[in-house]
Amino acid sequence: MSEAFEKVLSRSLKNRLRIALFMIGFIPFIFILLYLHNLGRQKVLDDTLAIQHAQMRLVKKTIEQYLLSLEKEIRFLASLEMMNDIVVDDVDKRIAGLLAQKKRDLGGRVDLFALDGDGKVVASTGGKPNRLFPYAGQIRRALRQKTGHFYEGKYLILFTPVETSLQKEKPLGYLVLRYDLEDLTRFTLKQKGLHTLFYFPEEALKIEASPLPVSAHPGTCRKVRITEKYLILCERFDGILSAGVIVHVVDKAIALSFLDQFLRFVWTLFAFGFLLIAIFSWWVGERILKPVEKLTEATRRIIRSKDYSTRVAVESRDEISRLARHFNVMVAETEQTLKMLEEESRQRLMRFVQLIAFFNNIIRTEEEKACIETALEELGKLMPGKRFSFTRARVEEVPGTICLPLDVRDFENDSSDHYGTILLYDEKEATDAQALEFYRSVSRMIMLQLDQIRLVAGIKAASSAKSTFISHMSHELRTPLHTILSATQYLIGYEGLSPSQQDRVSTIEAAAGHLLGMINDILDLVQIEAGKVPVTKQAYSCGEIEKVVEEALELIGVLAEEKGLTLTFENRVAEEREVVADSDLLRQILINLLSNAVKFTEKGGVDVVMHLCGDRCCIDVSDTGTGLSAKEIAALFEEFTRFKKTAEGGQKSSGLGLAISRKLARLFEGDIELKSEGVGKGVTARLYLTLNP
Incomplete structure (x- = not known):
């Protein structure tokens, strides 16, 4: 049997490969086991996390409901008629008896206090009356912050005013409940390997139901964190305890103990099988690889030498x-x-290098005639001994000649015109497909250069015509507009006009002023595009930038007052920080942004905030106006862009203000972007300034 098996192995590589592949099949099987091993661990961890999440939310909900009931209790007590005894210092001790009874009813670590309007204790369940409540100042601070609770050490303080139906604007006093947060531990679950922590980061307060290992401290509260030894789950409280989080720490070893025992058994079982497979595969592979090694060695010698x-x-x-x-x-x-x-x-390679040299020479030409002459000259250098010529006529096919037609773009009519034909007299290459493709590539290069020459000439002509037209129109339009403005201002001051005539003249003046502003915006845009706007970039401290902002606010303040709007400014950046800017251009940009904010805001106000955003300084101009949709924001920086709703609201605009402002900002390495939560929710224009390194 062994001789027959050996004979099969020696004569058939196919059989040997079958056996080898069979052996190799165990390797993916092992990887599958490893995958299942990790998947099983992950499944157990996921189940444990799901159970702990559910338990933690149950504890959290129970605590929140308990605290909510405490809050409702003190509000109920504050509404009782007997609380009017606060003004007479609880002479008959009715309030004290009520508080003591309520403490017994509530259970837990709770103390109740009744305070008069000056913060003096009238009755309590913890401490002597007729003394100033130790947290009276914190109560006043919480009232200013419009909240009914605050933290003091390990205590949560809940309070509510005691009011009368006759004098609600001034309470008689306050009913205060002091809750010891250590009492939260009675709501926790008692399970093996489970640790519970109530953590209040702002108060630096930790309440542990059971000792928590140092390595398992949650640090920053993330919902789930898995370390080498622990599963850490965090859940932030809602409502009164919103400043705190509940943390469950589960010992990973306990969660995975059953799975680990099962896997040890499985891996022990497969260890023996894997050893046998390795020995057998080595023996079979050795017989297969010997002849293959000769081929490998020969290949290695060829590669090396x-x-x-x-x-x-x-x-x-x-x-x-x-x-x-x-x-x-x-x-x-x-x-x-x-x-x-x-x-x-x-x-x-030689042909490619020659082609690059040919292209470099023709792209330097600036006229069509020079381009053709240079191309013919370079072709003569590229193909010495061959004869080239150029004709304006269209030549389709000539025996023994390569015809290279040149078609150029007519950009005005968006079409292609025949320019001429380059002729190569060579009968041999006229039938060579590769040579034909090479010459066609050369002709395409020439056509591209001719297109570029025409395009540049057209752009220069259009730019010159545009500058001439705007220069002429600025003079032709400004002169009559100034005349109209002077005449209307004279008529407005003339006392012989009736009120309706005065209104019409004012309308003419406003329209003429709007046209003059639009002309000035167009001229500004042309100057920016022509690079004629002087820019002086230098470093300014944030204190200096603050003065520029305040100057812009003063200029816009009159417009805001006319509409009954508020203007506010807040600087959140240290004055010693520096930014790169041009103060004159910055002032113009701020005036544009503030004007837009006031123009499109009917009620509320405009807030200006300077702060750091990443590695840049930002100036936010936020209004409470009409707001914008995402589609409108995307199109608003395009020149001459306006929206129908602004026109309906009576606001006039050239549609250039934001486009000009962004172009000016980019002259000193700044930028502008708009943000809005939607129509009717206001707009925030953010101006970015580069910090001076």
């Missing part, structure tokens, strides 16, 4: 011998092919 005369001699009766013969044939053909490729690559 580049000697393609190497041949392989393999003596066997299986597929390896056929592979060796084919390998020898392949090496011989490769040797011959490489020699041909080297020669062809050398020629192609």
